[in-house]
Amino acid sequence: MTAVTKAGIPVGDGFSPARVWAMMLRYLYLLQSSWPRTLELLYWPAIQMILWGFMSRFLMTNSSYVARAGGVLLAAVMLWDVMFRGQLGVSVSFLEEMWSRNLGHLFATPLRPYEWVIALIFMSFVRVGIGVVPAALLAIPLYHYSIFSLGLPLIAFFALLMFMGWAIGLAICGLILRNGLGAESIAWFAVFIIAPVSAIYYPVSILPVWLQYVAWFLPSSHVFEGMRAVMFKGEFPLDHFFAAAGLDIVYLAAGGMVFLIFMRQARHRGALMQMGE
Amino acid sequence: MPQPVVTVRNLTKRFGDVVAVDALDFALPRGVTAALLGGNGAGKTTTLSMLPGLLLPSEGAIEIFGENMLTHRHRVLPRLNFSSPYVDLPHRLTVRQNLTVYGRLYRIPELKDRIAELARDLQIADFLDRQTGKLSSGMKTRVALAKALLNRPELLLLDEPTASLDPDTGDWVRSYLEDYRRRGDATILLASHNMGEVERLCSDVMMMKRGRIVDRGSPQELIARYGRATLEQVFLDIARGPDLFAREAAQ
Numbered sequence: 001m002t003a004v005t006k007a008g009i010p011v012g013d014g015f016s017p018a019r020v021w022a023m024m025l026r027y028l029y030l031l032q033s034s035w036p037r038t039l040e041l042l043y044w045p046a047i048q049m050i051l052w053g054f055m056s057r058f059l060m061t062n063s064s065y066v067a068r069a070g071g072v073l074l075a076a077v078m079l080w081d082v083m084f085r086g087q088l089g090v091s092v093s094f095l096e097e098m099w100s101r102n103l104g105h106l107f108a109t110p111l112r113p114y115e116w117v118i119a120l121i122f123m124s125f126v127r128v129g130i131g132v133v134p135a136a137l138l139a140i141p142l143y144h145y146s147i148f149s150l151g152l153p154l155i156a157f158f159a160l161l162m163f164m165g166w167a168i169g170l171a172i173c174g175l176i177l178r179n180g181l182g183a184e185s186i187a188w189f190a191v192f193i194i195a196p197v198s199a200i201y202y203p204v205s206i207l208p209v210w211l212q213y214v215a216w217f218l219p220s221s222h223v224f225e226g227m228r229a230v231m232f233k234g235e236f237p238l239d240h241f242f243a244a245a246g247l248d249i250v251y252l253a254a255g256g257m258v259f260l261i262f263m264r265q266a267r268h269r270g271a272l273m274q275m276g277e
Numbered sequence: 278m279p280q281p282v283v284t285v286r287n288l289t290k291r292f293g294d295v296v297a298v299d300a301l302d303f304a305l306p307r308g309v310t311a312a313l314l315g316g317n318g319a320g321k322t323t324t325l326s327m328l329p330g331l332l333l334p335s336e337g338a339i340e341i342f343g344e345n346m347l348t349h350r351h352r353v354l355p356r357l358n359f360s361s362p363y364v365d366l367p368h369r370l371t372v373r374q375n376l377t378v379y380g381r382l383y384r385i386p387e388l389k390d391r392i393a394e395l396a397r398d399l400q401i402a403d404f405l406d407r408q409t410g411k412l413s414s415g416m417k418t419r420v421a422l423a424k425a426l427l428n429r430p431e432l433l434l435l436d437e438p439t440a441s442l443d444p445d446t447g448d449w450v451r452s453y454l455e456d457y458r459r460r461g462d463a464t465i466l467l468a469s470h471n472m473g474e475v476e477r478l479c480s481d482v483m484m485m486k487r488g489r490i491v492d493r494g495s496p497q498e499l500i501a502r503y504g505r506a507t508l509e510q511v512f513l514d515i516a517r518g519p520d521l522f523a524r525e526a527a528q
Contacts, residue, residue, distance in 0.1 A: 007429035008386045009355045022381030029374045030367065033408070096367070104364030105424070108329045108434075109382040110354040270292070270323070270332045273363050 019111050023119030027093050028126070041127055045081045045135035052077040053143045071145035072231050076200045078136055078147050079157055079227060083220060084191050085131050086165025087172070089124025091187035094173040098181055103272040113263050117256065120173075121166050128162065150227070153236045157223050160241075163248040164219045165191070167255035174255075174262035177271060199224045219244040219251065280343055282307050282432055282464040283328065288337035290323050290488075297323045299488035300337070305481070307431075310458055310465040312475040314508075315485030316516050321468035322363065324485075325436050328466070329359050341432060355383060360425040361436035368410025372401060372420050375409055376427060383428040395423045399453070415446040422450065426457065433457075435467040439474055447471075451478055472509040482508070484515050491515055 003011045010016075031038050056073040097103050106116070140146045147154060172190055176183045197211055198220035204212050215221040222244035229237045266272055281304035290298040298320040305311050313321040326332040328339060330350040339346040341353045366375045373392065380388040396402040399419045404412060409420060418439070425433060438454065439447035451474060458465050469475050475482055476496045484492040484499070492499060492515065496508050503511045 005356045005428070006431065009428050010384050011352055011355045016384065018384050019382050022378050025381065026367065026370070026374075026378040029370050029378070033369050033371075033374075100367040100369075101363075101365040102367055104326075104331055104361060105359070105366065105379070106382070107331055108354065108357075108359035109379065110351050110384075111382050112351065264333075267331065267333045270326065272331050273322075273326050273361070 019115045020119045027123045041131040045131045049135040083161040083165040085128045086162040087169040089127035090120045090169025093123045160244045167251035170255035170259040174258040177262040177266045219247040284340040286338045291335045308462045311481040312479040313468045319485040320488040325468045357432040358425040358430035359434045373405040433465045
């Protein structure tokens with residue numbers, strides 16, 4: 001039987017889904033109360049999709065590569081956005097606590113860091129849904145292309161890129177905890193460092209040989225190679241899938257570790273009490 | 278003898294070469310209001326932040342309700358609460374939303390009723406649905422107090438609970454805290470440099486200087502010991518003069 005305080009509050013060391021939900025509720029209230037935040041979620045994926053949609057339409061008549069599989073660029077844009085928004089979903093929810101100088105209150109409650117991480121991940125899922133799904137739906141009437149035509153592989157690509165986004169997002173949160181809000185801009189640009197080697201719009205074979213080695217250590221490169229295989233050859237390459245999944249596990253473990261280590265360091269330095277706008 | 282609510286042994290916090298808190302030892306029994314009193318940089322906030330585990334000590338041990346806070350803080354946190362002017366509640370959330378989020382973090386049963394009860398007691402019902410960031414300082418202090426009392430804490434840690442409040446609101450908050458301690462047999466530890474507040478609320482005052490407790494007693498005992506008329510004069514004696522340790526060492 002669970003012990004309770006005099007006020008009837010459960011006392012224990014264990015994981016609490018109720019606390020995860022409490023943290024999600026905090027971010028949902030924020031989205032509900034701030035239309036610019038919600039608009040920002042919708043804005044960039046839609047603009048990207050419109051821009052690259054027209055580019056695809058032009059290239060389809062001028063490039064045999066794109067003409068072979070209409071929508072390859074649109075699919076790439078949308079999947080890249082899944083990863084970027086997945087990372088931002090974690091990092092921005094985390095930054096909300098720093099902007100509001102709320103960390104000291106939060107960690108005087110029974111909330112555990114890993115419960116917060118789970119809430120950040122769920123919120124990332126919600127934020128990606130708000131941003132990317134409307135853009136994907138908009139592409140159907142505008143360009144007669146549905147990313148959902150990828151079928152079941154789409155679920156795999158989506159999950160693999162989200163995992164990578166979360167891993168990067170958690171590592172960024174750790175770095176911001178370590179370096180303060182001065183490092184906030186890392187959240188907005190860090191993921192673009194890997195964009196050129198992720199083979200989003202072109203195959204890995206285009207890269208110089210030494211960069212190809214780097215690319216194969218990124219789950220995203222395997223996903224985009226897999227996406228092209230599905231679109232050009234109609235086959236789902238299991239080798240890329242398993243490589244991406246294995247790398248994702250490593251990246252997610254590393255990202256989570258970086259976050260938890262810097263979280264503990266923040267408690268040593270008193271950063272939970274000091275960080276703010 | 279009943280177990281102390283808080284036991285601190287050799288508590289030390291260093292930031293690089295700076296010793297912010299230097300080998301503190303103290304214990305607090307149930308049902309008292311105690312104060313850490315000292316000037317800026319005396320180590321009050323650092324000490325208060327270490328108790329719930331927001332800041333990890335460099336050395337020493339903290340036991341609250343008999344549990345080691347370095348290893349089992351999550352068993353204790355549901356029974357205590359903390360408020361400080363150095364941290365804030367999210368400004369864009371309404372007061373009700375903030376209290377709901379924190380209430381859920383504490384897993385408070387019948388949370389709506391508890392929020393309604395606190396809203397009535399702390400006179401915040403009129404602005405429950407306003408954004409927290411748009412409230413006046415006095416209103417925000419009452420909301421922070423409501424957050425701090427949500428879980429009916431048996432130990433309440435308050436850093437400068439009436440800082441930046443007008444005398445009327447400050448007096449109201451002090452009355453509320455006195456009443457809360459009496460009704461709930463709670464222990465309150467506050468950090469302050471408001472002498473009037475400490476004299477009125479506290480039966481146990483720990484005078485801090487340069488990270489150490491240099492003297493301790495009830496306000497009346499301290500006033501008598503230093504041969505002064507007010508606690509403020511005692512404070513100035515300690516702040517400006519050599520501390521008791523130095524005097525003892527010299528003797």
